[in-house]
Amino acid sequence: MTTSRRRVMTKPGLKRTFQRLLRHYGPQHWWPADAPFEMMAGAVLTQNTAWSNVARALSNLTKRGLLAPETIIELPNERLAELVRPAGYFNVKARRLKNFCAWYLEQGGYEVLSSLATPDLRRRLLSVNGIGRETADDILLYAFNRPVFVIDAYTRRLFTRLGHICGSEDYETLRNMFETKIGPDVPLYNEYHALIVRHAKEICRKLPRCSECCLALHCPFSV
DNA sequence: ACCCAGGGTCATA
DNA sequence: TATGACCATGGG
Numbered sequence A: 001m002t003t004s005r006r007r008v009m010t011k012p013g014l015k016r017t018f019q020r021l022l023r024h025y026g027p028q029h030w031w032p033a034d035a036p037f038e039m040m041a042g043a044v045l046t047q048n049t050a051w052s053n054v055a056r057a058l059s060n061l062t063k064r065g066l067l068a069p070e071t072i073i074e075l076p077n078e079r080l081a082e083l084v085r086p087a088g089y090f091n092v093k094a095r096r097l098k099n100f101c102a103w104y105l106e107q108g109g110y111e112v113l114s115s116l117a118t119p120d121l122r123r124r125l126l127s128v129n130g131i132g133r134e135t136a137d138d139i140l141l142y143a144f145n146r147p148v149f150v151i152d153a154y155t156r157r158l159f160t161r162l163g164h165i166c167g168s169e170d171y172e173t174l175r176n177m178f179e180t181k182i183g184p185d186v187p188l189y190n191e192y193h194a195l196i197v198r199h200a201k202e203i204c205r206k207l208p209r210c211s212e213c214c215l216a217l218h219c220p221f222s223v
Numbered sequence B: 001a002c003c004c005a006g007g008g009t010c011a012t013a
Numbered sequence C: 001t002a003t004g005a006c007c008a009t010g011g012g
Helices: A015-024 A036-045 A051-063 A077-083 A088-107 A110-114 A118-126 A134-142 A152-159 A169-184 A184-203
Strands: none
Touching: A015 A184, A036 A051, A036 A088, A036 A134, A077 A088, A088 A110, A088 A118, A118 A134, A118 A169, A134 A169, A134 A184, A152 A184
């Protein structure tokens, strides 16, 4: 007898929550990018930033045919900062983007990186100044199709309010928990994270600081 | 005018 | 290990 059998009036499981989100919102088609490198650049630029702003920054680069590690690495910091300006933190992000590009080229590019085992690839991503846990995991999942469950602030809030976690667990603990409970499943992780973000945009902006209902699936304003 | 966004680094205790 | 300051644009 599995443990899921014991749910009576309690919270829905992780997969159940996923099904409800998917049924309500439909597939989100993440990550919005035409190529792995574009996805990775977007991951750096979207740190604590609305995607609409990131899209402008990416557009500034693509319009000029500059969205490649070889070209970005050659741009003067001031010029790159001006191009990514709409994404905010432009000085910081110009530097981080360059750091990443330098690393990416010195590692040998996408094909070489693809041949690495996930833990190794993750460690190398984290060694880049400007790539933290969440950004590394975004890249692992959406650019390298690795079964890595991304933990962001929305994920914490949602599952805290659903009662799965207390919320103060550290990043690795939560990632491990979700990956263990769900099991390795790239398409599911992909869609799940996208749906969580979609749900947050949908509900949370309408109900700022709603500690009880916001992001909770049983909430009348929710799914 | 205020709040927030698809975080991360660095200095400090 | 764990806070806090800092980075900065654009939309609600």
